Amino acid sequence: MSLRVLDPGIQCTVQAAARDGLRHAGVPACGPADPVSMALANRLVGKPVAAPCLEITFGPACFRFESRTQIALTGARATARVGGVERPFHTTISLKAGDMLELGPASAGARIYLAVSGDLPADPFLGSASTYLPAGFGGHEGRALRKGDHLRIAGIDGLPQLETPQALQLPVSASYALRAVEGPDWPPGTHRLTNAVYRVTPRLSRMGAEIDGDFPSFPDAGLKPSAAVFPGTLQVTPQGRGFLLLPDGQTTGGYRHLLQVIRADRHLMGQLRPGDSLRFLMRTQDQAEAALRAKQVLLETWMPDFRL
DSSP states (O other), X not given: OEEEEEEOOSEEEEEOSOOTTOGGGTOOOOSOSSHHHHHHHHHHTTOOTTSOEEEEESOOEEEEESSOEEEEEEEEEOOEEETTEEOOSSBOEEEOTTOEEEXXXXXXXXXXXXXXXXXXXXXXXXXXXXXXXXXXXXXXXXXXXXXXXXXXXXXXXOOOOOBOOGGGSOOOOSEEEEEEEEOTTOOTTOOHHHHOOEEEEEEEOSSEEEEESOOOOOSOOSOOOOEEOOTTEEEEOTTSOEEEEOTTOOSEEOSEEEEEEOGGGGGGGGGOXXXXXXXEEEOOHHHHXXXXXXXXXXXXXXXXXXXX
């Protein structure tokens, strides 16, 4: 079977497993901005949780399927219609040959995940099929999908109808509280970060999100020596702007590294959109590890092969 891209929206890429173990060579992890939502979509169509999937940013988007297949949608909140009939997220959807999937613009959250039964074609590179747009590798020719692209998929039909358990249908909103631990440049004795509400600006991509708000000032406004950074790093520039790194973010940086969003909450960063409000809830290392274990146990109840 095949999938025809009629409208890819603002940005639609093929994402799969992250590229682990290559940061020392300057290669970011890449992979889905919201790995939990991608894993859930794949689970609904009987695929491995890290199988290639379409990541659709903001919408609207439109695709036509040229033979019988099954799909699933998760992630940002949006309307989905097949043949003009609204279809739900978080459930297995059966399609006939010629059916057209129309996605409306996301009303909350930033990224929708579309999983398809059968193998979605993707170009593996450095151990992953995920698209890395800045360097142009992985995914579909190393680029975002365009109108008219034709993806040939080995169609599979007849899968059982599944629905994501309610406890795993994580809410998408316009307000987020992300748990974090102190970074190497956390100002001693400050409570400003923990009491403040920040806002996501329009400067948002898979590399990172600019955060507007009242950040601590430093007597030395210059840059420090470049050091390792990771997804979830919150850096602050000498001009007082915050940047929260996402999966395509750089591997080193010289801006002040104030805090690190804990691993259990990093998937939530993939749903941040301009205008969303954001708070940081500071945790100890022990609390961060306990939170990761608790969320991992919850997700494994339905996705035993998934790891945050």
